[in-house]
Amino acid sequence: MAKEGAGRARPGRSPVPAGRRSRPRQAEVAQLAGVSQATVSLVLSGRDEATARPISEETRRKVLQAAQTLGYVPDPAARRLAAARNNLLGVFSFTATFPTDVRHSYYPFLVGVEQEAAVQGYDLVLFTGSSAGGADAAGAGALNRVRLADGCLFLGRHAPSPELARLVRDGFPVVHLGRREDTEGVAWVGADYISASRDVVTALAEAGHRRIVLVREDDDAPASTDREHGFLDGLRAAGLPAGPAAVFRTADPHTEVTAARVRAWHEDGVTAFVAEETDTGAAWRALRAAVDAAGLRCPGEVSLAVLGSPPPDLVNEPVPMGFDIPRARLGAEAVRLLSALIAGEPTESTLVACTFRAGVSSGPPATA
Amino acid sequence: MAKEGAGRARPGRSPVPAGRRSRPRQAEVAQLAGVSQATVSLVLSGRDEATARPISEETRRKVLQAAQTLGYVPDPAARRLAAARNNLLGVFSFTATFPTDVRHSYYPFLVGVEQEAAVQGYDLVLFTGSSAGGADAAGAGALNRVRLADGCLFLGRHAPSPELARLVRDGFPVVHLGRREDTEGVAWVGADYISASRDVVTALAEAGHRRIVLVREDDDAPASTDREHGFLDGLRAAGLPAGPAAVFRTADPHTEVTAARVRAWHEDGVTAFVAEETDTGAAWRALRAAVDAAGLRCPGEVSLAVLGSPPPDLVNEPVPMGFDIPRARLGAEAVRLLSALIAGEPTESTLVACTFRAGVSSGPPATA
DNA sequence: TTGTATGCGTTATCAA
């Protein structure tokens, strides 16, 4: 901790650089160009052309030239303080953005975020608050730092509601990646799990399955309940039994989804099983293992599907029926929404459609 | 408690955007507490306790109380402007930071970068070489954008030297991830390929191998030549032949490293082969394929090693001897160095040690 | 022990 503030010498009021300064200011550009600082601001922000501010071509050229030579870059803090915009978009995640365990990574989203941000002319500020305890990283003020940017994208489901609400109330543009209706006024972009889940059930029903069971974990996240809703919707739409027996909910799929149980289901007339997707993929893993252990052939005797994608480590296995979440598109969409919010345009939270995946884990039910 | 007391006592009378004036400032806290704004700043920043600034307990209490009632949150932009620093670290990569193809991703480095940045109290700004945003994104001024941060980390080997040199000359803190001695004065953090490569050879020599051949691509990047140096060092240290015959250099491993050639080497007494690691992993792939095609058993008749890690798509194959590059640590180390640079502390570019990996691709040579 | 005055780099408003 050897800092001691680097007691920056304050040279009275000289606009001239005292020796070697790493960040040239507008004043210096002005001096080099032989104009006033205000003119530099005008030219550099392009506000002269946008509004009807007339600036001589000559001056323009000189200023741009000077800025180029000096390598001038506007100070984001100053810019923002003066009530202008930064061209900076914040990204705040409540776990590390780059976790060691890639399975929980936001990487796929970031691909889209980065691309769209570039298109919209924004750079990204990654707020590191959540991971390790930096300066005032954790704690009350953590979220406040994002105000440096023009707006901020939030990833992860554990965003503290009150702090977020405060930002929104203060008129700070905020977009949450993932549906979020608990926090008043927070805009969000989510995947349409309901429709996607319904589509999977529909596909199974059309293949001829009459009894289908959903295996889900004991989690009340929107992502989970949405899937269940879609699943039940699909059943009802197909005129299939959608009672409590259609959903098997367990806190520990690994021990509770047994071969015996699967066999019982099968003997009872169940010909298709659907597992929800979660971080760990526990439901899907358990289901696969149990079906295997029960000696049931898939997609011969039973058909399987997952409401999402299988976990990455099963990527070499045969592709199961299910749907793909367009994560990159979600990221891009979120940036677009945020950008509109910043521009003060009217906006609306949106759902992005997932794409159905036929896979090879399902077929028509065996005819008795 | 939103207090819309529009008639605040404010000097001047400029029309301020409504959304902006919704947050209380230190001045208002001061007024409510009956003290000066400066005192509020002192108390709220905890600078009174850190340094020996004496503030009466009474005042302290009043200020905190007032801040609490008003719901005061500091403006990061203002704070950073006044402090003459951003607490922003730039990360500049010459490809997209989040490429679609994860194989070329900087992810492993970023893990360490993010963590250490958080520890040091920095947030991250991600610049992309290809970004369409900003004034002059591509081309000459591209690198200048990074001046927005307090310092910048560069990833990838294609950083244009003159531009980097310019930044350094201007006193802008810069750290390059990867050894870089072509550009005057640029600090860097690199992996110690020389020692690591030497260790691999030593291990092979200790296992009893007397003739070892290195297969490398036709690339003069430091990462490549370092490996060769280490390899030759290792040979000499073990008293083994380290002439030109010990290194096979080819622009096209795939067609030049044939089964016939490998068999010839083997009949000539070569019992161990070492491939350098590159982006594509071409040398290692070719070597494996050729040995396989030659019908030589590994690790029975020949031993293999790679100077680094095999490409990600071979991750399910048996683990070859070689070494692991501690990418996360490299990232963290780079941030630490950059942070020191910014603080004006004396610094030095560093090499980080790689960790030896025994693997299963080598054993003692077959005794004739 | 606390208050005063000023600067940080921009943007924005006028007057010249």
Add this chain to the structure above:
DNA sequence: TTGATAACGCATACAA
């Protein structure tokens, strides 16, 4: 057309 000048909200030497 351009140039002073005043905020923006906070931090800090220096005076009281």
